[in-house]
Amino acid sequence: MALPLVSKMTGNANDAVVEYYHDDVVRFLVMCSLVWAVLAMTAGVYVAAELIWPGLGFDHPWLSFGRLRALHTNGIIFGFGVSALMATAFYSVQRTCHVPLALPKLAWFTGVAWQFGVLAGGLSLLAGMNGGKEYAELEWPFDIVIALLWVYFGLVFFTTIARRKIKPIYVSNWFYGGLIIVIAMLHIVNSLAMPATWFKSYSAFPGAQDAIVQWWYGHNAVGFLLTGGFLGMMYYFLPKHADRPIWSYRLSIVAFWAFTYSYIWAGPHHLHYNSIPDWVQNLGMGMSLILLAPSWATMVNGIMTVSSAWEKLRTDPALKFIVLSLAFYGLATFEGPMMAIKSVNVVSHFTDWTIGHVHSGALGWNAMITFGTFYFLVPRLVGGKLYSVRMANAHFWMALAGTMLYVLAMWGAGVSQGLLWLSLDQIGELSFSFKDIMASMVPYYLLRLVAGLIFLAGAVMMTYNLAMTIKGRPTVKVRPPEVTAYRVDS
Amino acid sequence: MMWFLFIGDMVVMLFMVLLVIWVSLMGSDKRINVAAKIPLQDEKFDD
Numbered sequence A: 001m002a003l004p005l006v007s008k009m010t011g012n013a014n015d016a017v018v019e020y021y022h023d024d025v026v027r028f029l030v031m032c033s034l035v036w037a038v039l040a041m042t043a044g045v046y047v048a049a050e051l052i053w054p055g056l057g058f059d060h061p062w063l064s065f066g067r068l069r070a071l072h073t074n075g076i077i078f079g080f081g082v083s084a085l086m087a088t089a090f091y092s093v094q095r096t097c098h099v100p101l102a103l104p105k106l107a108w109f110t111g112v113a114w115q116f117g118v119l120a121g122g123l124s125l126l127a128g129m130n131g132g133k134e135y136a137e138l139e140w141p142f143d144i145v146i147a148l149l150w151v152y153f154g155l156v157f158f159t160t161i162a163r164r165k166i167k168p169i170y171v172s173n174w175f176y177g178g179l180i181i182v183i184a185m186l187h188i189v190n191s192l193a194m195p196a197t198w199f200k201s202y203s204a205f206p207g208a209q210d211a212i213v214q215w216w217y218g219h220n221a222v223g224f225l226l227t228g229g230f231l232g233m234m235y236y237f238l239p240k241h242a243d244r245p246i247w248s249y250r251l252s253i254v255a256f257w258a259f260t261y262s263y264i265w266a267g268p269h270h271l272h273y274n275s276i277p278d279w280v281q282n283l284g285m286g287m288s289l290i291l292l293a294p295s296w297a298t299m300v301n302g303i304m305t306v307s308s309a310w311e312k313l314r315t316d317p318a319l320k321f322i323v324l325s326l327a328f329y330g331l332a333t334f335e336g337p338m339m340a341i342k343s344v345n346v347v348s349h350f351t352d353w354t355i356g357h358v359h360s361g362a363l364g365w366n367a368m369i370t371f372g373t374f375y376f377l378v379p380r381l382v383g384g385k386l387y388s389v390r391m392a393n394a395h396f397w398m399a400l401a402g403t404m405l406y407v408l409a410m411w412g413a414g415v416s417q418g419l420l421w422l423s424l425d426q427i428g429e430l431s432f433s434f435k436d437i438m439a440s441m442v443p444y445y446l447l448r449l450v451a452g453l454i455f456l457a458g459a460v461m462m463t464y465n466l467a468m469t470i471k472g473r474p475t476v477k478v479r480p481p482e483v484t485a486y487r488v489d490s
Numbered sequence B: 001m002m003w004f005l006f007i008g009d010m011v012v013m014l015f016m017v018l019l020v021i022w023v024s025l026m027g028s029d030k031r032i033n034v035a036a037k038i039p040l041q042d043e044k045f046d047d
Helices: A024-050 A065-097 A104-126 A140-162 A171-190 A207-242 A249-263 A267-271 A278-290 A292-305 A317-340 A342-348 A352-382 A389-422 A434-439 A442-470 B002-025 B029-036
Strands: A193-197 A200-203
Touching: A024 A065, A024 A104, A024 A352, A024 A442, A065 A104, A065 A140, A065 A171, A065 A207, A065 A352, A104 A140, A140 A171, A140 A193, A171 A207, A171 A249, A207 A249, A207 A267, A207 A292, A207 A317, A207 A352, A249 A278, A249 A292, A249 B002, A249 B029, A267 A278, A278 A292, A278 A317, A278 A342, A278 B002, A292 A317, A317 A342, A317 A352, A317 A389, A342 A352, A342 A389, A352 A389, A352 A442, A389 A434, A389 A442
Parallel strands: none
Antiparallel strands: A193 A200
């Protein structure tokens, strides 16, 4: 059967050459993501230990909590998370469009330059260059580099979609597209600043406006990168791996628009009882509660997709990770709106409950969906079997144990902190000092450290397992199928 | 100014609600089913 693509070199149909999907860049980004996962999680474990034994900073500024914590969060989000998102977006967009990746050299440049950007940005944070905005700590030269590379990412992605051979734009591409557009908008606006020196700048927004813009960025970075981007991953890799279409495709599209519409308003719940207008706080709370609907619709859609393939869960570690990630997604997206209710926020804000909530999402949802995807994707990229299924199964239980222990420890610590801080004696004074409350947190922090170590050990095991899977094997050549039913020209 | 912003927010909200309703009603079942199966038939391996 004739191949559908004609040689671009000669334009002669008889001289047709096969155009393969560009998967080497995907393989590179997956391996980078794994390296960043191990490095950034190690930094997280170290700062967890510092909260118990502050002497671990050794009076060296590079080892101080303030610098290592930013390294941990930036390494996880921009190193591990974005590399995984770029890899899976590049992998799935070409397949769902039935064309090889557009601008492959630009894709390579973006992927490689991103890694150098994360490395240099991490070193700048260790050196104390910090803009002071959470999850946007990098100083202005890095902000410009991030914006440029993000535009290149978008160029590769949207050009591939523009060149697609089939009419429908699959739902995962809507989520990846939303990720690219919204993160560009958030990053550029929130990073507007006046440079004072090469590595110091001041925000363009004054006072409370700066806080609103920062949490508009911060919350929607969680929304469109850590939620929307990874939902794109789920909507492609779950049906692919379960070998059945998504349970309700219509629901997935409705959930996309409802999600996009409600998420963008919810940021002010980070500023409850602060000096921003009361109606803005209430609007943030209301939209956070509405957000529960599209979030749970997505979770139900994912769970129902595997509902007729439960037998695979007994033997397939990749699917186990993906299904478990959906359960944690449901948990985190229920807890978030609850914490946005002002009367609950009185207890939870400024406590470790927030840290527990963030990690139920980061470990339970983001990391697990990525682990499941990588266990499926890497053997497929090299046309072989996973080096050790047993090791992957052990990793599954370690990841589950680590996440549960982490979340439970932080719930215990956070609720205790919130209630103790609110406790007043008979004459209306605080019953407990801040110092006494924090001193009583050591057992919880020890549990959190153990949880982090278990989770990190699992990630190291996975990195070894996948490295051995890929070792010495070239990337398999795969091309678009010869499907004509819904081609653009049909 | 506050009312201007508030009413503006509500207008955008109304637009998005209508968009969600429109999206949920558009598209035939046949088209939806075809799109849903895209990931299941998007690769061809060399023999």
